Amino acid sequence: MSNAMIEGSFVALITPMNTDGSIDFEGFRTLLQFHEENGTSAVLIMGSTGEVSMLSMEERHAIVRETMKSRTGKMLYYYGCTGTTTQGTIDYVAQAAAEGADGAIIAAPAYICASNEDIVQYCLEVADASAIPLGFYNNPPRVNTDLTTADLLRIAEHPRFVVLKESTTRVGQVAQMCAAKPEMALMCCCSPNLGQVVPMMALGGHGTANMTGNIIPREMAVISKPWATGEDAFNCREAWLQNLPMLHFAYSAINPVAMKSLMAAVGLPAGPLRKPLSPIDPVALQRGLDICRELGLDKTYGYKLNPQQVLAAE
Numbered sequence: 001m002s003n004a005m006i007e008g009s010f011v012a013l014i015t016p017m018n019t020d021g022s023i024d025f026e027g028f029r030t031l032l033q034f035h036e037e038n039g040t041s042a043v044l045i046m047g048s049t050g051e052v053s054m055l056s057m058e059e060r061h062a063i064v065r066e067t068m069k070s071r072t073g074k075m076l077y078y079y080g081c082t083g084t085t086t087q088g089t090i091d092y093v094a095q096a097a098a099e100g101a102d103g104a105i106i107a108a109p110a111y112i113c114a115s116n117e118d119i120v121q122y123c124l125e126v127a128d129a130s131a132i133p134l135g136f137y138n139n140p141p142r143v144n145t146d147l148t149t150a151d152l153l154r155i156a157e158h159p160r161f162v163v164l165k166e167s168t169t170r171v172g173q174v175a176q177m178c179a180a181k182p183e184m185a186l187m188c189c190c191s192p193n194l195g196q197v198v199p200m201m202a203l204g205g206h207g208t209a210n211m212t213g214n215i216i217p218r219e220m221a222v223i224s225k226p227w228a229t230g231e232d233a234f235n236c237r238e239a240w241l242q243n244l245p246m247l248h249f250a251y252s253a254i255n256p257v258a259m260k261s262l263m264a265a266v267g268l269p270a271g272p273l274r275k276p277l278s279p280i281d282p283v284a285l286q287r288g289l290d291i292c293r294e295l296g297l298d299k300t301y302g303y304k305l306n307p308q309q310v311l312a313a314e
Helices: 025-037 057-070 086-098 116-129 149-156 171-180 197-202 217-223 230-242 244-250 257-266 282-294 297-301 308-312
Strands: 008-012 042-045 076-080 103-107 134-138 161-166 185-188 207-210
Touching: 008 217, 025 042, 025 057, 042 057, 057 076, 057 086, 086 103, 086 116, 103 161, 116 134, 116 149, 134 149, 149 161, 149 171, 161 171, 171 185, 171 197, 185 197, 197 230, 207 217, 217 230, 230 244, 244 257, 244 282, 257 282, 257 297, 282 297
Parallel strands: 008 042, 008 207, 042 076, 076 103, 103 134, 134 161, 161 185, 185 207
Antiparallel strands: none
C-alpha cells in the first residue's frame, strides 16, 4: 500500500472475459503488464469501465485477489469498491486493503439518488473505516447525485481521500477545486464531450482518470502529464488534438461498449461484454479500426486490425 499522490495517466481498465462469460485472469495479467510498459501511472480495476455493476461479490473479491499477484510496485493498483450501501462499500474497501491494494475509488451508490449531504457522510464513514487511500468519483450521469465544490472540499479534508475523479461539465467547479489546492490529486475523465481535461490540466490538475488509455496508453500518458513547463502544455495540446478522433470514438456508445469492442478487434484481451450489453455495431467498429490505422496504432502497438475477432466473441 502506497500513500503516494497519483500523477499522470490513471486508466480505468476493462474487465477481460472468456467466451463463456467468466473472468479472464490471464487477460488481466497481460493488460496490467501492457500498461506498466506503456507509461500508465495507475490503474483502476473494476470501475464503471470494468462492468463492475454486473459482477458478483465473489467475482469482485477474486479479481482483487488475482490481479494483486501481478503488482510489481511500478504502477499503483486501485480498485472500484462502491457497494449498494455504506457498509457494503466499507466491506469492499476492507477486502482490497487486506489484499494489499494501493487504494480504492468510491462513488455514490447507484439508483438510490441520495442527497449530497448523505453522500458526504457516506464518504466520511467509509474513510473512517478505511486502512488504504481513497478517491471519490463525482459522476452525476451514473448516480444522479452531483456534489458541489463545497461538498468535495469537505470530503478532501479527510486524510484518507487522495484523489478526486471529476466528471461534471462545470469548468468553474474545476477552477474552484484547483484554486483551493486540496491535498489530493485532481483528475478529470477523458471524454471530450465533457471538455474538462485541458482546463483542469491548465489550472494545475495532476493528470487524467481516463478510459481511452485502454487503447492508447502512451498517448494518454502524454496528455496526462502535469504541466511543469511550457513544453508539457504544448505536448498535451498536440497529443489531445491528434488523438481526438479516438477520444470521441471511446465514448460513442455507453461505456465500455465501444472500447471493449475495439480492444477485442485489435487483439487485446477483452472478450465479450456482459449481457444485456452487446458489441458495437460493425459500421461503428470499422470507424474505430480506421482511426487506429490513421493514428498508426498497428505500428505503435502491433495491433491486428481485424473486426472479425469481435464478431467471433459475440
